[in-house]
Amino acid sequence: MTEREPVRAPTGTQLTCKSWQTEAAYRMIRNNLDPRVAEDWERLVVYGGSGRAARDWASFDAISRTLQELEDDETLLVQSGKPVAVFRTHRWAPRVLIANSNLVPRYATWDYFRELELNGLIMYGQMTAGSWIYIGAQGIIQGTYETFAEAVRQECGGEARGKLIVSGGLGGMSGAQPLAATMLGSTYLGAEVDWGRIQRRLADGYIDEIETDLDRAIEKAISARTQAKPWSVIYHGNQVDLLTRLINLKVAPDLATDQTSAHDNLNGYVPHGISYEDALTLRIEDPQAYISRAMDSMAEHVCCLLELKKMGATIFDYGNNLRGQAYDAGIEDAFTYPGFVPAYIRPMFCEGRGPFRWVALSGDPEDIHRIDQVVLEAFPDNRLLARWIELARTRIPFQGLPARICWLGYGERARFAALVNDLVKRGELKAPIVVGRDHLDCGSVASPNRETEAMPDGTDAIADWPLLNALLNTASGATWVSIHHGGGVGIGNSIHAGQVTVLDGTDEMAERAQRVFTADPGLGVVRHADAGIPAAIDFARTHGIRMPMSPAPVPAAGAPPAATV
């Protein structure tokens, strides 16, 4: 625990740093740690188990000081959340370069990582935590909404009302699930062990009802499903207990998945069969015993999901590596159900579409509302986007600096950037806009159990793509660029990159943004075309993306998942 005052990003037009380029990084690291945004700001934990924004408070202070002094031809280097050097580069170079949690592959295990972490030498950056572009639960809510919508379209004949979605966790990302489900019109039932998290989501309007009695929670959810009522019920308890009871009562949900922090078997997932308080004590007093219980629990968790599948539920993995953990704990058929990317999201990746987001540095929600309007006018044919903006306006509260998420694709992102930079230039917005994305994007991640699962040419584990992505964004003029390891699915399982670019209304940023917002999603299309996916090959051809060697289509189903190799 720290006795620090809560962190907040400055708002308004008064600069703390020497330009908007550095001011943006200064405001965004603070925004990540704002108590309204971060899950546990005092421990510098932003979301996703132990995803941090800076290694420790001394590093946070040094980053802040350095950003205040940084010139517009200098670059700050951050190594696992600690600022290590400043070098003279040039104006178009990123102002900050970040590398978080990277280990040489042979050493990339949680045990090795945790030993280094304990000695203060490394930090887990998750994806947008250590790269300073987390925007609260809103950052995932559109992705969750689109994922559930596509699952309902494919598996439930497109009718979301009267359907029951079951999942676990109410953390930074997982907390978006109940709201996404009810926005679609479905009923949602899920468990969360941490009472504080439940209260937080209730206060933010993400959940409708809490129940401490397991059978009553299930009854309420069944009753809402019967009435086709968009309603979410949260059971205060363990997800494994909830699933076991559903099986015993022979209640099959329509869709079942999970988003507890399964990627981290020590500081994320909470095993069943032990009270939450005792689990927290065990975590500190006997980490090995805790890990062993968590692994057994995750094995049972997956067995429950497989049982629900037999009972008629559609099940899919929702990006937390629960299947990988269960497989390591001895469940050989853990990978017999699909991940959400190959099942529902990949067609969007083939068009360079992914979780793009923007933040108003002014702190004024009006700036976001003005951009909403511009986006709706600029992309009148994108029905997905129009539906989303309307829903987001009415249903999603801002956390910290006002922000918007929107899955824009290749071509749209560059056009968006030009329009918004122009709004800033004309003084129609109060201050510049920061534009970035999740690392979970089309061309920026190698993650065989998630984003690159079941690539048709078997290239799931090839990590050249995220490295090329970071190099390309650096060369194109992004404001800050990051390379991380282990986000989403845990140490040893992913390598990914991020970029953030500040639209400050200058001609220089207009040029830089055109390059970044074309190259960044363009590489996503190329990654999928190179893997032989016909839709991406066609998209690259029709959109003039230059690939020196024509890719050949490859039939689906390539190499087995990495966990089984």
Ligand code: NAD
């Ligand atoms: P978080 O750590 O903030 O929240 C997870 C929540 O799960 C916590 O509140 C925790 O108390 C609860 N929990 C843990 N074990 C439980 C159990 N057995 N029963 C009930 N509750 C339990 O993490 P988050 O930001 O919500 O992310 C959740 C997971 O999703 C992570 O593994 C993360 O890497 C992954 N993730 C997926 C995506 C995606 O797009 N699919 C995106 C971001 C993160």
